[in-house]
Amino acid sequence: MKIKLKLIAVTTGALFYGLGVNAQDGEALFKQTCAACHTVGGGKLVGPDLQGVNKKRTEDWIVNFVKSAADFGAKDADAKAMIAEYGYPMPNQNLGEGDVKAIINYIAANSPTEEIATEGGAPAEEIVAEPADPALDPANASAEDIAFGLKLFSGENRLANGGPSCLTCHNVEHTDLIAGGLLAKDLTKVYERMGAAGLNGILSSPPFPAMNASYKDNPLTEKEIFQLSAFFSDASVNNIYQKQRAYNDNLLLYGGGGAFATIAIVIFFLFLERKRKCVKEDIYKRQTKAASSK
Amino acid sequence: MNIRSQISMVFHLDKCIGCHTCSVACKNVWTDRKGAEYMWWNNVETKPGTGYPTKWEDQEIYQGGWEKNGDSVSLRGAGKLKGLKNIFANPNMPVLDDYYEPWQYRYQDLFDAPEGDDQPIGRAVSLVTGEPMEVQAGPNWDDDLSGTPDYARKDVNFKNVSAAEQDAMFQLERMTFHYLPRICNHCLNPACVGSCPSGALYKRGEDGVVLINQERCRAWRMCVTACPYKKSYYNWSTGKSEKCVLCYPRLESAQPPACFHSCVGRIRYMGVMLYDADRIEAVASADEAELVDRHLDIYLDPNDPEVIKAARANGVHDSTIVAAQKSPVYKFVKEWKIALPLHPEFRTLPNLFYVPPLLPAMASVGEDGNYDSVNETLLVGVEKLRVPISYLASLFTAGNENKVIDVFKKLHAVRVSRRNSTVGDVSEQQLNTCMNEAGFDTHVANAIYRLTSLCTYEERFVVPAAHREESIEMLESAHDYKGNTGFGFKERPARGL
Incomplete structure (x- = not known):
């Protein structure tokens, strides 16, 4: 009261x-x-x-x-x-x-x-708040913007203010991306979930503590937000066609196989140099043969 | 000139009867311990034969010794880069089967076995595992050519011996063999010392004995592979390598080593040689053809005043110089030049020299199957030897047959000369021919005969004492030491003294 x-x-x-x-x-x-x-x-x-x-x-x-x-x-x-x-x-x-x-x-x-x-x-x-500038509406994004957004996401292109690339913590199912980080949410369908305005809000001032800490001193630019949003929009729409490049088991296979092959080659060359059998082997063999034929 | 003294040896192979007394003496003194049972610091091999460990002469297998590398030498199987590459495993290591698995018989079973239909037996029990075992090989399995197809025909020295010559060597009634007693050569350029990553091996300054420091040995076993004579052994019980110590406690008190002392045939001679240590690298890297000559050149005349002066300046004791002047080894190797190093091509400059066995063919079975003497006269010349010169050249002169023939001409001349003076049935012409070929007169022949056949203990072994009584004065008061010797504490009491 x-x-x-x-x-x-x-x-x-x-x-x-x-x-x-x-x-x-x-x-x-x-x-x-x-x-x-x-x-x-x-x-x-x-x-x-x-x-x-x-x-x-x-x-x-x-x-x-x-x-x-x-x-x-x-x-x-x-x-x-x-x-x-x-x-x-x-x-x-x-x-x-x-x-x-x-x-x-x-x-x-x-x-x-x-x-x-x-x-x-x-x-x-x-209910749906439109971004102020229609040029920054992800619906109007060109293919270049989407492609650039993908590169920003994967870290191939650095963010202008030096923030960490999204892939470090997030995953998006996409043909051109390797499996991303598991620290934060999967962003494949983020556009459907949050819409352009939501993404804009989160990216311009991240409310999540870890994300906030990461981007506090090096925020995303408006252009980057637009490009990323365009990419997210595209990823969520075309998700059905985008198979994640599945390295999971193969990476282990390639890495393990490569390591095994390297070690095997080293051992092989060391083995080549080795004195491989006892100098009396033929004598022993003959003895055994003679003994068994008795 | 950097004159040092080296205790050196001569084994007269014509006198060796292959009795293994030396091996047993050494075994009883030094290697009758756990982990050392398979070690034979002294062993006697039958030649042709594969030796001990089997095929030790084949450096294709064991990668021991040095190889010429420009004006210097480098180890065949060890070194900085090779060492790094083989840091986890020494690739050319002999295994226990290359030696043999040592065993003992369970003699107690002969007394304790319950009564039964069969005679009780003492089973062979491995000294490594303690389990009953089938004996497959021993240290002298090829003794007296037993097991010839397995051992003698696989002699590494047959490389340059033609198939016909080899066949002749193994025909019944023409067969020839001789013994080759071996100990550590205490080389001037020891490969074992060069190969040790821990620096545990060293060559003693005062007499050149090569030793392994048991405290510093880290079981790398590089010396086991590096020694081309395979005279460094690994003790699997202590985890340290061991080798012939040339009975240095005996040497220091002016006695010869146990194997020398016990030799029944008196084939062994020991004496001091003075050599120029500055020339080791140049000599070790000499061309193979002149290796033996260059090796013998490194030993200097102990009567040369210049050499004596340089030796004194280098701290060689007067008694050592006097011993060098009386050295029987100097006579055999330098004066008479009838002793040769074993396998000089390993480039370790060994200090054990062998008078090669003359092995004259007295008689053989001819083509008609009759047994007959091969020559008109009793003493055949160098040309009619049973053993191919190429075989002995492979053993003693790195393939230089003329050097072996030179030695044989001298040995033959001594026999002819002695025959002349004791029996007198040698024609003057034959005597003169032999003496001319040998290049010496009857005085020298008599001297060789004396030192070969009538040598006394003092003549065979001229070992200078190490003068430990003097060296101790540098460290402690001789008076106090004398008064306390033989009494005191092994460990000081905790309360103090």
Whole structure:
């Protein structure tokens, strides 16, 4: 109850006094950590639209969900249903309770009151957020862009700011790619799952801790994001024709076979030099023959 | 000049009766231990024969000794690069079967066996595994040409002997063989020392005895393959290699080694030689044709004042110089030139010289099947020998037959000269011819005869004492040492002294 009162007080405070200090922090934090997957009133991206979430859920609920959606989902039926709806739990966010509260304040400040929300009409129309620049829509990508995206993914072409290539941690089933890393999710169908806007969000400010750490100091450029998205789009569409180049067992076979052959050749040459039999072998053989013919 | 003293040896093969007393003496003194049973630091081989270990002379198999490499020599089977290549396995190592598996008989069974229909037997038991075994080979299995098709006909020295000559050697009633006693040659250019990766082998400065430091030996066994005479053996029990030590504790007290001392035929001579160590590399890398001559040139005249002065300057003791002047080896090798090194082509410059066996053909079965003497006179010349000169040349002169013939002419001249003075049935013309061919007079012939046949212990063995009593003064007080010798602690007590 106390929390609710507090929440109302803060919300109204924010409404009345505009963007406070907390709210300003909240905005920065939201853009940095949430905006990749969520909007406030902008419709569903990768995750749900967070408009009005401050009313829908208690603050504790939100804090727990943000800390570890997977763990919380095991305990809470609502959370579980939410995860089931979006297919996978939200990545754990390394945010303090204060940070989460700041973000909730920001969301609350940007959420219209209930009356306005109901008057606002169907948000379903806005479900797919289009990228601002139509030239950067992966649907408009040329074959070169797709090919370049593939090279960026595989690391054949370095990323402009020196970030690690995607293949290190991710896998995409594609004829021209070897099996990628297993650290992070398989990205074969990522375009279907997240869409252009989702990819754009994640790639421009990665919300996943490991990915965030990797690209914090060397972010992807807008062009690269577009090319990668084009590649992902192509990979997910043409997935049925793209067989992964399966090196798995063959690599072992080639490597092991090569090592075996090398060792065998070395042993063979050493063996060539060896004194291979006892100098008395023919004498012994004759003795044995004579003994057995008796 | 870098004059050093070297204890050297001569074996007179005409006198060897192949009794193996030397081998047994050595075995009893040195190698009657676990892991050393198969070692024969001294062994006696029958020639033609394959020797011990079997075919030791065949360096195609064992890759021992040195080979000429420009103005120097390099080891045939060892060296930096070859050593690295063979770091995990020495590829030309003789195996135990190349020697033989040592055994002992279970004699106690003869006494303990329960009563039965059969005579109890003492079974052969391997000294390596302890299991009963079938004896297949021994250290002198080819003794006296037994098992000839297996051993004698496979002699490595038959390379340059024609098939007809070989056949003649093995015909009944024409057969010929001689004995070849072998010990470590304590070479001037030892391949074993050169091959050891651990630096465990060394050649003693004072008398040139080649020894293996048992503390430093790391069981590489490079010396086992590198020694072309196969006189370094690996002790499988201690994990160290061992070789003939020339009974150095005896040498140091001016006694000859056990095998020399025990020799029944008195075929062995021992003495000091002075040589110029600066010339070793040049001599070892000489062309094969002049190898023997160059080798003998390295030994210097111990009566030459220059040599004596240089020897003294190099720390050679006066008693050693005096011994060198009286050395019987010097007489055989340098003065009379009737002793030759064994297999000089291995380029190790061995210090054991052999007077080759004259083996005159006295009689043989002719084409008509009758047994008859081969010559009108009793003493046949060098031309009618049973043993092909090419065979002996392969043994002693790296194929140079003239050198063997020269020696035989001298040995023959001594016999003719002695026949003349004891029986007197030799014509003056024959005597003169022989003496001219030999290149010496009856005085020398008598001297050779004396040292060959009537030699005393002191004449055969001129070994200078090592003067340990003097050398100890450099390390401790001789008075204290004398007062304490034979008493004291092997390990000092923990409380201190």
